[in-house]
Amino acid sequence: MTALVAVAHGSRDPRSAATVHALLDVVRAMRPSLDVRASFLDLSVPLLGDVLRSARADGHRSAVVVPLLLGRAFHARVDVPGAVAEARVPALDVTISDVLGPDPRLESAALRRLASVGVRSGDRSLGVVLAGAGSSHAPANAAVSSIAARWAAGAGWAGVEAAFASSASPDVTTAVARLRARGARRIAVASWFLAPGLLPDRVARLAGDDVVVAPPLGPDPEVAELVLHRYGAAVASRLVHTA
Structure with a gap:
């Protein structure tokens, strides 16, 4: 085989x-x-x-x-x-x-990780950042942004912003600020990472202590x-x- x-x-x-x-x-x-x-x-x-x-x-x-x-x-x-x-x-x-990626199964896994830290759809007070690694290859970043746009249209949150840990913008700090400017009272970060490491840790650090951060997709x-x-x-x- x-x-x-x-x-x-x-x-x-x-x-x-x-x-x-x-x-x-x-x-x-x-x-x-x-x-x-x-x-x-x-x-x-x-x-x-x-x-x-x-x-x-x-x-x-x-x-x-x-x-x-x-x-x-x-x-x-x-x-x-x-x-x-x-x-x-x-x-x-x-x-x-x-x-x-991209694949709907990855999105399902990311949403399950959000649910594991208490995030549910339909919460109009909540803004969600979908955080990925970032790349100098624009189509790779666009794929993450398209997922964020799809979530924004269907999840019932205050908003969804894509953000990147390196090589692309916006960064997590900027995405969080945009969501708060649009009225989000609470923020959660969805992880577009397979495993823990330097970049997911950077995302969590930039998000701030008052932001809920979901774990990577993992097993x-x-x-x-x-x-x-x-x-x-x-x-x-x-x-x-x-x-």
């Missing part, structure tokens, strides 16, 4: 890798027969190339690399293909799946389901192209 090699960015924060492993434990529980392996681009181990070489050494002839990324920014477009090419694993057919069952969906689509695509 084709191995599933999930690849995350990696972080010096041990909570990040622990969350990735927890998510993949949920994936394994959903597909016990599937060989699911964790890897990282940088800062955490094992690195993607090492895991691909290990999969081949264990007898696999094909693998699907599933980027645990929420959008198609630099890591997805450059770093992941570069790491696969650099690995140069003979006799291992490697396919890279699409990234996780949510729908996120795990999405990982399997991306894997399955890549396997099907590879079979079509090789038939």
